[in-house]
Amino acid sequence: MPLRRSVRLAPLALLLVIAVSLPVPAQTPKSGGVLRTHPLSAPPSLSPHEESTIATVQPASACYNNLIYFDPAKKQEGEGTIIPELAERWSWQDGHRNLVFLLRKNVKWHDGKPFTSQDVKYTFDAVRGAPDAAAKLRVNPRKLWYDNVEHIETPDPHTVVFRLKRPQPSLLLMLASGYSPVYPAHVPLADLKTKCVGTGPFKLKEYRPGEFVELERNPDYFVKGRPYLDGVKWVIVKDRSTQIAALQAGQLDVAGSGWNKANWETAKSGKPDLVTIEASSNVNVNVLVNFKKPPMTDPRVRQAVNLALDRKAYQAGPALGAATFGGAMLPRPAGVWGLPEAEVAKLPGMGDAAKQKTQAKKLLADAGFGASNPLKLTVSTRAIAIYVDPASWMVDQLRQIGVDAVLEQIETGVWHPKMTRLDFQVALNLTGIGIDDPDANFFENFKCGSQRNFSGYCSEDIDRLMVQQSQTLDRAARLKLVNEIDRRLQHEGARPVLGWGKQFYAHWPYVKAFPLHDNSIYNTSRYQDVWLDK
Amino acid sequence: MRGYVAKRLLIALVTLVGMSMVIFSLMRLAPGNIVDVIFESAGYVDQADKRLLERELGVDRPIPVQYARWIGELLQGDLGKSYRYDMRAWTIIKPRLPVTLELAGLALLFSIVLGVPAGVVSAARQNRPIDYVLRVLSLAGLSMPSFWLGMVIILLFVRSLGWMPSVTYVSPFEDLRANLWQFVVPALAVGYRSSALIMRITRSAMLEVMREDYIRTARAKGVWTRLIMRRHALRNAMLPVVTVIGLEFAFLIGGLVVTEQVFNINGIGKLFVDATARGDFNLIQGLVLLIATIFVLVNLVVDLLYGWLDPRIRLR
């Protein structure tokens, strides 16, 4: 008698199950092709040490190397994902007071000169503004990052020692950031603004300001077999709709820098073949509050403003459903230093909207404002779309609690000078944090007297705690301190956060190994492992 | 004729010098410091660093000294430096000039090809339906914002023809077909508006000439109308039309500035808008002078051409 049908089919089914569950062998990367993509906006220069915008880091990253870097393939950056670049090995010594790097040998700069420890000392002496530095950066936004470095020694051409004033485990992460490339000691700093001379996988082919940055493969790159690409072309496209259309038409291979969810969906709906990826971004929309100028000197007014901004409405409105919420540090799970979720839910603005708006009105009344004497507030912001959208929403929310709010748009060239002068009442701001680390965030934005502390906020207590957490080696203890600082900053309304953003990218299926990190936008543009399956 | 040429040259020179003074002082009057743009992308402003920079760039000198220095640099062919990009202005402008010139040239071609015949027809059939239709069409063209026309064209073309503005420029020497594909549509958008102006001038010039006695005499004698048109009317009407082409240029530049934005063409117009938005005053200075100089030169050429065409001046 023939076997029952199901029994005959069983071996076949088993075979299928086995075939499907076997891991698909990774495709072998192919060499060749030029990756075409677009930066967030036109890069002002090609020198990351002199800029604070990702528009420069994006094209420049392909050209340089750091001592150490975050692994492009690992989505969440951290101490555990650091890989060697110009440094082969490193170690902390003397209770995290000295950081020793053993450098790679036989590495050449793009112009053929050899790379040595002198280049490292030159770069970081310039960045930290050392009195005996060989060169001075004309503009130096991240000087504070290296405030704790006492001295940089080069005992031999392949060893560098960073001697610190006090222990600082975060220094390692800061050196791994896209903002910390190593510059050549033999090229004047002024030249590096318009051409890049690095050791990186790609060399600069042509740079036309406002048009494009074109890079080509470095045949002498110290990682053999890399990069896979023949080149990278960063085409500057101003409008989002043109970026979307260019991607859909195949004029770009990858697009998405600066996109919001709506742009992402528009791109995909036109061409369902596109691969869409998203990640958290370490960029938050926040409110700058001028602590030194009435009426925001009154804590009741500050609290009222914070309460009036309904975070859920923000989510439904300008954020288009893509925001995450937290304090000053990137919220979990994308960030590791964020406040616990239960606490975040209780922050001002997170609760019941109607109740909080009533509370806000009452606080304003207590401060002496009301229907007969409305609070007049000017909300300043930068005159570009990603700032104006949430700022317009904010004005609307403030009007709902009886504030006579108006929007003031400030031209880009005048924005920072105005903020630095504290010439505003409240402002809607976007802040991108270089790496998910308290040292990179707190000192720059909240320390008394820091140039980018645009609120004029100053608390000696918090400053002390900042230094304390910076030198705490035990991870759990440090987290407690960081959360404590965050908690207090939120309650004092030092820089209320409306929401944390997301990254939305889209690319054609033939683009492989495109890196995207969950807790930073600045550290993925080297593109040395990206390849095109064409 | 010689006196005429000399006078025209002198006027052009005086105009240029006057313009340079105006531009220079305007830039210095602007709010915000000329040096601020350097700090903008760094995200902070340090007063001490700023003062050092000002001294380095020579911005703290008295204005007449700075002006003299600028003129000196100009005479050596140096248009100044963009503070934002830290590059020589000419290095940034040079690759963009052919782009704008090509767009302007194509637009001018379209405007003449569309405008002159329309003006002739309109004049020949004055006050008939075709005249009204052409006049309304041309007035509509003048009334539309050129960038809006560009956006509407993009909407229509993208939807129906799958055409979209290219994000990278292809030189006509590399690939003529791709280049024209990229430029034809924006040139049409700008050209349509300019053609309206040319149409109106051609029409009124033709009408004027047609009223002249010698034309009426020829007509009365029974000479074939079309012959009259071509031989006498058109030739004499060309005089004011040629003058208008000079005026036209101004109109064209205005259209180009916004059209380059809409069609993502990296020309001088787009550079000018970007520089204004960023407060890169040094670059704006050089750019405005360049644009105005081209202007004055075009007007000079037109003036000289006019002088040569008009026998009253040529034979003096």
Next chain:
Amino acid sequence: MAIVAATPSVQAETLPKRANAFVQFVKVQPLGVVAFFIILLYVVFALGARWIAPFDPEAIDFAAMLSRPNAEHWFGTDQYGRDVFSRIVYGARTALAVGILSAVSGCTLGALVGAASGYFGGRIDNFIQRIVDIMLSFPIIVLAMVVVAVLGKGNIGGVDTNLIAAIALPIVPKMARVARASTLSIVAMPFIDAARAAGFSHKRIILRHILPNIIAPYLIMVTAFMAQAILLEASLSFLGLGVTEPTPAWGLMLSGTSADFYQTAPWMIVFPGLAITLAVFAFNLFGDSLRDWLDPKLKG
């Protein structure tokens, strides 16, 4: 004295008497009448915006963002959920206000400069003409952009005075040219010499005799420049240099984030653009008709 009292009646450039003038106009320039009524419609929109517009033009409503034209939102909504039709109605206010203020201030200043230039003649005339030449050397939008770059954004009583200055400035030299030409033709008249011989001050001669005769070209120019002013304001707002959010202005509705969305939500730009085109068209047509009727010789 007879000579001074006589109103020169030689030119055709004077304004005819009121009552039958209007009837004549309707007969001879039918297109002009159509244009006039279109302008009237915009004026009604501007003055009665509060009653005509169904929604608050600045009311944000993210739930309704980017909706197609429907029964509730006749022209659809923009990226903030604001009603496009209401913004167009209120936009008429901005357009007409900026247009009138710039055209009138530019033309007035231009007329004074041109009249003085033509009247005084000689070196003053030459000097003024050189400056006028220089200003005419700049493309209009370049001139306006430079003014905006220099002055930034001004604010007197909710009106951006610097924007108005930027738009009025390119008008001044053009009007000056026209006023000068008119003035020159009047100055050549014998009665002016007689007035001067009689000892009348310059001011009196200019005010009493010159200016009344430039009113006709002045009015024509004002309507023509209204059209140019509206277009220029739209261009400047489009470039981000004019009126700013959240003020409803037609040019502004075509720029900024609208550029991101117009390919998926075309109604956001089609309607504001039509509003601009129709307004400018009407002013141009009216100006043309006025000119054809008042002075056929003033063509081109």
